[in-house]
Amino acid sequence: MFDQAIINLYDSGEGIGDHIDLLRFADGIVGFNFGSPATMRLRPVVDASDRERAVRYAEELHNDCANQVIVKLQPGDVYALSGDARFHWTHGFPAFIDGATNVSGRRISVTLRKLHD
Numbered sequence: 001m002f003d004q005a006i007i008n009l010y011d012s013g014e015g016i017g018d019h020i021d022l023l024r025f026a027d028g029i030v031g032f033n034f035g036s037p038a039t040m041r042l043r044p045v046v047d048a049s050d051r052e053r054a055v056r057y058a059e060e061l062h063n064d065c066a067n068q069v070i071v072k073l074q075p076g077d078v079y080a081l082s083g084d085a086r087f088h089w090t091h092g093f094p095a096f097i098d099g100a101t102n103v104s105g106r107r108i109s110v111t112l113r114k115l116h117d
């Protein structure tokens with residue numbers, strides 16, 4: 001099903017901004033969380049019907065943030081993004097949350113994806 005794995009390394013004070021993964025990747029993305037616990041934030045984008053636009057401008061197109069979903073990942077946890085969560089919601093790991101670093105120590109993530117044929 002998957003044909004690639006990306007490994008990301010985050011030190012304390014680092015994160016990844018809200019984004020939608022590129023459309024060249026198929027639906028169904030799986031991520032493993034190792035090392036530090038970390039908080040993932042998902043937010044719906046306004047009018048995600050145009051997927052190209054949603055991917056390109058994901059950071060500016062956030063809808064009502066009260067609608068956001070916070071997922072607290074422990075070491076060894078696995079998450080999956082598919083359907084709306086993959087195409088119509090952004091995901092990100094803020095560097096700081098309420099003034100505190102999201103990652104304490106080092107975090108390693110492994111993300112599995114499939115490129116469209």
Ligand SMILES: O=C(O)CCC(=O)C(=O)O
Binds near residue numbers: 109
């Ligand atoms: O570090 C993670 O778990 C997420 C990485 C990610 O969203 C990405 O590489 O597109």
Ligand SMILES: [Fe+2]
Binds near residue numbers: 020
């Ligand atoms: Fe991503």
